[in-house]
Amino acid sequence: MSQSIGLGFDPDELREKYRRERDRRLRPDGNTQYRRAAGEFGYYAKDPYTPRVEREPLTDRVEVLVVGGGFGGLLTGARLREAGVDSVRMLDEAGDFGGTWYWNRYPGIQCDIESYVYMPLLEEVGYVPEWRYAPGEEIRRHAVAIGRHYGLYRDAVFHTRVTRLRWDEDAAEWSVDTDRGDAMRARYVVVSSGTLSQPKLPGIPGIEEFRGHTFHTSRWDYGYTGGTQDGGLTGLADKDVAVVGTGATGLQVVPHLARDARRLYVFQRTPSSVDVRDNRPTDPAWAASLPPGWQRERMENFLAVVSGENVEHDLVHDGWTATARLQRKMLTGAVDTTLDPEERERLDELADFVKMNEIRARVDEIVNDPSTAESLKPWYRYMCKRPGFSDEYLQAFNMPSVTLVDTADHGGVTRMTESAVVVGDAEYEVDCVIFATGFETGVSGVLSGTLPVYGRGGTPLLETWARGPRTLHGFYTHGYPNLFHLGSLQNANSVNFVHILQEQAGHIAAVIAAARKTGARYIEPTPEAEEAWCTTIRESATDNSAFLAECTPGYYNAEGTRRQATTSYSPGPVAFHRILAAWREGDLSDVLVTDTSGIPAATTNLHDHEEG
Numbered sequence: 001m002s003q004s005i006g007l008g009f010d011p012d013e014l015r016e017k018y019r020r021e022r023d024r025r026l027r028p029d030g031n032t033q034y035r036r037a038a039g040e041f042g043y044y045a046k047d048p049y050t051p052r053v054e055r056e057p058l059t060d061r062v063e064v065l066v067v068g069g070g071f072g073g074l075l076t077g078a079r080l081r082e083a084g085v086d087s088v089r090m091l092d093e094a095g096d097f098g099g100t101w102y103w104n105r106y107p108g109i110q111c112d113i114e115s116y117v118y119m120p121l122l123e124e125v126g127y128v129p130e131w132r133y134a135p136g137e138e139i140r141r142h143a144v145a146i147g148r149h150y151g152l153y154r155d156a157v158f159h160t161r162v163t164r165l166r167w168d169e170d171a172a173e174w175s176v177d178t179d180r181g182d183a184m185r186a187r188y189v190v191v192s193s194g195t196l197s198q199p200k201l202p203g204i205p206g207i208e209e210f211r212g213h214t215f216h217t218s219r220w221d222y223g224y225t226g227g228t229q230d231g232g233l234t235g236l237a238d239k240d241v242a243v244v245g246t247g248a249t250g251l252q253v254v255p256h257l258a259r260d261a262r263r264l265y266v267f268q269r270t271p272s273s274v275d276v277r278d279n280r281p282t283d284p285a286w287a288a289s290l291p292p293g294w295q296r297e298r299m300e301n302f303l304a305v306v307s308g309e310n311v312e313h314d315l316v317h318d319g320w321t322a323t324a325r326l327q328r329k330m331l332t333g334a335v336d337t338t339l340d341p342e343e344r345e346r347l348d349e350l351a352d353f354v355k356m357n358e359i360r361a362r363v364d365e366i367v368n369d370p371s372t373a374e375s376l377k378p379w380y381r382y383m384c385k386r387p388g389f390s391d392e393y394l395q396a397f398n399m400p401s402v403t404l405v406d407t408a409d410h411g412g413v414t415r416m417t418e419s420a421v422v423v424g425d426a427e428y429e430v431d432c433v434i435f436a437t438g439f440e441t442g443v444s445g446v447l448s449g450t451l452p453v454y455g456r457g458g459t460p461l462l463e464t465w466a467r468g469p470r471t472l473h474g475f476y477t478h479g480y481p482n483l484f485h486l487g488s489l490q491n492a493n494s495v496n497f498v499h500i501l502q503e504q505a506g507h508i509a510a511v512i513a514a515a516r517k518t519g520a521r522y523i524e525p526t527p528e529a530e531e532a533w534c535t536t537i538r539e540s541a542t543d544n545s546a547f548l549a550e551c552t553p554g555y556y557n558a559e560g561t562r563r564q565a566t567t568s569y570s571p572g573p574v575a576f577h578r579i580l581a582a583w584r585e586g587d588l589s590d591v592l593v594t595d596t597s598g599i600p601a602a603t604t605n606l607h608d609h610e611e612g
């Protein structure tokens with residue numbers, strides 16, 4: 001008997017269609033198809049927003065050095081200040097705070113998670129976002145406001161990259177080298193360098209031959225396009241423009257380019273799913289009615305809903321919360337244990353087919369030209385790629401000046417010439433090529449090796465982790481005292497990653513505060529506690545390999561090469577945060593090393609540098 005009876009579609013047919021669509025996109029070169037925005041392509045990654053100012057190298061000492069000035073770093077700085085830590089230095093490669101919101105300033109940029117749960121510390125800073133999904137500039141300004149509110153500019157250094165961290169056992173502190181020739185010292189180092197920070201370019205043959213104008217969306221050239229993040233790109237009125245890439249960024253940028261360029265060619269390899277956005281200004285009466293503690297409650301509620309927890313009321317009620325069940329497995333590995341695994345998988349897959357059918361039907365409803373509509377339909381499971389939301393993107397393809405160029409049969413853009421983008425035999429002459437081609441994954445931070453860390457006895461961290469990362473709760477590793485990591489590794493994950501960062505920042509600040517209070521010599525997990533956590537991570541892990549293998553290539557599955565999705569705590573962020581809270585109730589003897597023989601205690605005032 002056909003499974004399609006009563007469903008209105010045939011699951012076998014859909015499964016087969018997904019496989020065909022995946023297979024025509026799989027490339028043998030996987031992740032190596034991309035080019036780094038470095039060396040001869042280094043100009044793609046240069047900071048167009050803030051001039052670099054020369055300064056003397058620093059050789060001073062702080063209590064806490066925070067590497068990264070995005071929301072992870074800012075939250076850590078804020079929580080440390082609240083815990084009474086005065087000597088905090090923030091450090092970032094960018095020219096100011098904001099992290100991804102510093103770099104990404106393209107027209108149309110917007111938060112794709114509701115801003116009331118995404119933008120951190122709203123109550124602390126005394127702010128309510130103006131829009132439900134805030135524009136990027138509002139978010140960037142909020143990052144700056146956090147920096148000001150907590151006095152984090154005081155010792156901050158920008159346009160600076162850490163090149164080496166070395167533990168000095170005698171002084172019980174870290175020695176920190178940077179690309180500015182600094183040789184700073186810090187008792188504690190917190191690494192929050194983000195995951196998607198380095199722009200990447202497609203390895204299109206002839207990319208360097210192109211003589212027109214070109215840039216990456218994360219370094220938008222308003223000098224060329226005119227206008228602002230709100231649009232009005234008057235410089236493009238007499239230009240034919242190509243945009244390569246249709247991920248979350250492409251979705252936001254295309255409507256503006258469509259409006260303002262003379263001609264727009266959108267080069268698509270895999271279409272995104274594009275669901276309803278329904279953005280709206282914040283209702284002032286609602287904002288005025290919010291009781292103290294409202295943001296934490298809303299954030300907790302959103303996290304619980306999208307993590308598949310049983311929640312009575314869905315406070316956010318948007319496209320993310322509506323698809324919680326589809327996200328749960330991919331992001332956290334969490335599963336509904338009340339069902340037998342096969343039945344669970346069958347129901348999950350059916351729900352996925354229904355959702356994706358709805359997304360595909362929306363394309364037909366909006367896009368007039370049937371062949372363009374066909375190309376814009378995504379054929380894969382909902383969480384194979386970051387789901388997209390827009391009420392303007394699909395509509396842009398109804399404009400006579402906009403052409404969708406489907407490159408799927410050619411594995412992407414074929415080549416570039418001095419004046420054109422070529423797909424197969426067709427050449428598209430353009431004045432400007434804009435790359436919305438995303439970011440390198442796993443290139444920043446300690447795992448990539450770009451930030452070499454030497455612990456006790458000079459042992460490189462990557463040597464200690466040669467057979468896989470080893471941490472307690474994802475934060476710290478035996479042999480690397482007073483060093484903390486933010487991120488999803490052996491910690492938690494969620495689509496609202498800022499929430500995860502907020503929990504991490506609070507935890508780190510609490511542990512440092514406890515070390516100061518007890519005069520601990522340093523913070524370092526015992527080998528036993530670390531081993532126990534690695535075992536917990538391993539034993540609770542759920543296998544995502546089948547799901548990922550079926551997915552169309554993208555950065556979630558390392559272009560079709562990765563078979564295991566996540567190394568975070570599989571039962572999900574809510575369960576993980578409960579573990580952390582319970583652990584903090586204890587005596588922290590897993591990490592507080594109190595042997596003080598000959599070493600200054602952590603309470604010593606280390607703030608002996610000049611204040612800027």
Ligand code: NDP
Pocket residue numbers: 025110111112113196202203204244245246247248249250252267268269270386407411412413436437438439553554555
């Ligand atoms: P993505 O990596 O998601 O998208 C890159 C795009 O470039 C894809 O469409 C890809 O196609 C395409 N591409 C790559 N190489 C080629 C080629 N050779 N020829 C043609 N096309 C090519 O990057 P984004 O910048 O869009 O998004 C990255 C992440 O940043 C998001 O997933 C999200 O997490 C975050 N983000 C969040 C936003 C927010 O509002 N919070 C907004 C924007 C981004 P293919 O899919 O076939 O590989």
